[in-house]
Amino acid sequence: MKAMLLQLARRLAADPRVQEKAKEKATELVARARPKVEAAAAELRAAAREVDPRRDPKGFARLLKQRWDARDRN
Numbered sequence: 001m002k003a004m005l006l007q008l009a010r011r012l013a014a015d016p017r018v019q020e021k022a023k024e025k026a027t028e029l030v031a032r033a034r035p036k037v038e039a040a041a042a043e044l045r046a047a048a049r050e051v052d053p054r055r056d057p058k059g060f061a062r063l064l065k066q067r068w069d070a071r072d073r074n
Contacts, residue, residue, distance in 0.1 A: 043067060 012018050047053075047067065053060035 044064070047060060047063050051060045051063050
């Protein structure tokens with residue numbers, strides 16, 4: 001049974017139609033995730049301007065946690 005499933009997976013992975021569909025889905029997921037990633041990066045940069053993560057990593061982590069907790073409450 002396991003060998004049959006692996007063989008099926010190999011065949012599907014080699015199928016150009018399946019590859020194209022997977023590429024489309026991956027592109028769509030990246031496009032949907034990009035704004036969230038950019039917003040998170042902006043939050044990290046803003047927090048790093050307030051508390052230097054190299055000098056006070058604990059304070060930096062504390063600030064991020066406070067911000068994310070406040071954001072999750074809203």
